[in-house]
Amino acid sequence: KTYLGTAIEVNLTREFEITDGSDLDWNIDGVEVDCKFSKDLGGWEIPMEMYLCGDHGPRSGKLNHPALLVWVNDDASEWAA
Known part of the structure; x- marks a missing residue:
């Protein structure tokens, strides 16, 4: 779960060129x-916090x-944000 969450965050950051936050992710x-x-x-x-x-x-x-909030169901090939 931690790996997937980090991978999603990193890829969204790159795709949308989002700036890192000082206290939170963005x-x-x-x-x-x-x-x-x-x-x-x-x-x-x-x-x-x-x-x-x-x-x-x-x-x-x-x-x-x-x-x-991001959700993924790999078995059903579904996701939502």
């Missing part, structure tokens, strides 16, 4: 964006950040 027009991959539709793991949450204090992020 910086798109001044906005930090994270790329998340899952083999299971809806199975993305979103870390607390990506969003504001009063219940989690210091583990909460500084801002709410968008993410590009």
Whole structure:
């Protein structure tokens, strides 16, 4: 899973010439964006650093950040982003 997620991120970065982010994967027009991959539709793991949450204090992020969610089903030759 980690290898596929990294491969997808690297290839999207190259294909669309996306700038690396300072805290998350990308910086798109001044906005930090994270790329998340899952083999299971809806199975993305979103870390607390990506969003504001009063219940989690210091583990909460500084801002709410968008993410590009990518899903792949190799058996069915399907994908979505």
